Amino acid sequence: MEPGQTGNNGLRLPTPEEWDELVISKGGHLLQSWGWGEFKIRFGWEATRFVAWDEKGKQAKGLVQVLVRNLPLGRMAYVPKGPVAEPHDAETWQRLLAMLRDFAREQGVTFLKVEPDIEGEHPLSEVLLEEGFRRARRAIQPSNTIAVDLEGDQEEILMGMKSKTRYNIRLAERKGVTVRQGAQEDLPAFYRLLEETRDRDAFAIHEQEYYEEAWRIFAPQGRVKLLLAYYDGELLAGLMVFALGSRAWYLYGASSERHRSRMPNHLLQWRAMSWAKERGCTSYDLWGIPHKAGLGEEDMEAVLKRGGLWGVYRFKRGFGGRLVRCSPSYDYVYSRFVYWLGTEVYPRLRGPAR
Numbered sequence: 001m002e003p004g005q006t007g008n009n010g011l012r013l014p015t016p017e018e019w020d021e022l023v024i025s026k027g028g029h030l031l032q033s034w035g036w037g038e039f040k041i042r043f044g045w046e047a048t049r050f051v052a053w054d055e056k057g058k059q060a061k062g063l064v065q066v067l068v069r070n071l072p073l074g075r076m077a078y079v080p081k082g083p084v085a086e087p088h089d090a091e092t093w094q095r096l097l098a099m100l101r102d103f104a105r106e107q108g109v110t111f112l113k114v115e116p117d118i119e120g121e122h123p124l125s126e127v128l129l130e131e132g133f134r135r136a137r138r139a140i141q142p143s144n145t146i147a148v149d150l151e152g153d154q155e156e157i158l159m160g161m162k163s164k165t166r167y168n169i170r171l172a173e174r175k176g177v178t179v180r181q182g183a184q185e186d187l188p189a190f191y192r193l194l195e196e197t198r199d200r201d202a203f204a205i206h207e208q209e210y211y212e213e214a215w216r217i218f219a220p221q222g223r224v225k226l227l228l229a230y231y232d233g234e235l236l237a238g239l240m241v242f243a244l245g246s247r248a249w250y251l252y253g254a255s256s257e258r259h260r261s262r263m264p265n266h267l268l269q270w271r272a273m274s275w276a277k278e279r280g281c282t283s284y285d286l287w288g289i290p291h292k293a294g295l296g297e298e299d300m301e302a303v304l305k306r307g308g309l310w311g312v313y314r315f316k317r318g319f320g321g322r323l324v325r326c327s328p329s330y331d332y333v334y335s336r337f338v339y340w341l342g343t344e345v346y347p348r349l350r351g352p353a354r
Contacts (some may be wrong), residue, residue, distance in 0.1 A: 019034045025324070048066045052085070062084065068109065120325055134330065134333065142288025145285055146317065148273060150248075162320065166319060177267050178229070189228075226239075239268050291309070
């Protein structure tokens with residue numbers, strides 16, 4: 001088999017197309033799609049996939065894609081937004097967790113991190129703890145996000161937004177901002193915007209190859225859209241939005257400092273939502289917001305302004321939607337000492353991530 005295409009229990013692993021159909025049928029996340037595993041393989045990860053079949057080996061009760069890579073201290077196994085299984089199906093979750101534990105042990109990892117794609121407290125949190133997992137202090141994916149409901153017509157979606165956001169969308173159109181679909185040859189220009197955003201806002205980005213590879217893998221399936229906003233022929237902003245099944249995610253975006261008063265980012269997000277709705281999505285994930293639990297809006301503003309994140313929060317909240325608090329992450333630790341060094345000591349010595 002090709003790297004990353006490992007079967008389990010002697011049963012045939014689904015083809016990439018069958019795998020994605022299973023993920024979609026169970027409402028799974030983009031990060032559990034076959035393409036995402038292939039994408040991460042290009043950047044130092046190994047991808048392995050497991051299926052929990054029924055007794056006859058015909059129906060998939062659950063599935064999981066696990067990524068493995070070397071770290072400065074030890075080796076990590078990681079399940080982003082998975083496993084994919086019915087949240088209350090304890091038997092299937094126990095089977096998948098057992099597969100993951102045995103696999104991670106064989107790989108000689110320091111720890112296994114599982115980040116379920118479940119809103120709020122996991123209904124089987126006690127099962128995870130009984131299976132030897134511990135609540136992780138840190139998550140890799142955003143812990144809070146905004147999900148915009150796309151099931152109504154366009155006017156209903158707009159009316160779910162804050163009035164200022166609706167105004168800014170229309171203002172961008174009145175002030176001559178245009179949005180067009182980008183293609184592969186536009187990725188270098190999009191990356192220059194990412195670099196500008198990084199330098200202006202201390203915004204972490206990947207190398208250009210990362211975005212080009214994401215395009216190469218997901219564009220042939222119609223699962224990514226590059227949208228670019230212009231004024232008078234000048235590129236002002238861009239974003240990459242991804243979709244799988246009925247769900248869409250805004251993952252990467254950047255903007256210029258020029259002509260910000262023309263509100264190109266508001267119009268870009270609206271066009272991205274419109275694209276997602278046209279392809280059958282019913283949910284649009286704005287992919288993470290800075291948030292402090294238990295704080296009201298005024299207290300939140302004060303806290304986030306100190307960290308320079310109030311603008312991000314206010315922008316995304318303006319699109320309405322629903323605040324989603326994600327399930328805690330869970331770690332299964334194989335080497336306590338190395339785990340402690342890698343998660344507590346090394347990040348302090350390394351300093352702020354860049």
